[in-house]
Amino acid sequence: MFRQQLLRQVRLFSTTPIARKSPVETVKDAAKVVDRTISDVAVKGIEKGEQAAAAVKEAVPETKGQAKGQANEVAGQAKGKANELAGEAKGKAHELKGEANAKL
Missing domain, CATH: 1.20.5 (Single alpha-helices involved in coiled-coils or other helix-helix interfaces)
Structure with missing residues (x-):
């Protein structure tokens, strides 16, 4: 009985930090x-x-002039490509026409 009483009254002292976080x-x-x-x-x-x-x-572009220049450049490229494709189509048409005439 005395032993239990002593254990209840004695508090242990420790210098180690708490390992768990709250x-x-x-x-x-x-x-x-x-x-x-x-x-x-x-x-x-x-x-x-x-x-x-x-x-x-x-x-x-930073200015209107540059914008117009770029627009004209793109338009020129588009026209060039259209002309190129039209030329190819005409060439193919003449080729097919020649083949058709040869078969007749």
């Missing part, structure tokens, strides 16, 4: 991890946006 600390650590992940993704998105903006700035 629920509040666990939630704080999880929130920090989530915050860091979201921040990293947001930074990557901002960087991609900046790259896209730079690409658009390079592609878009």
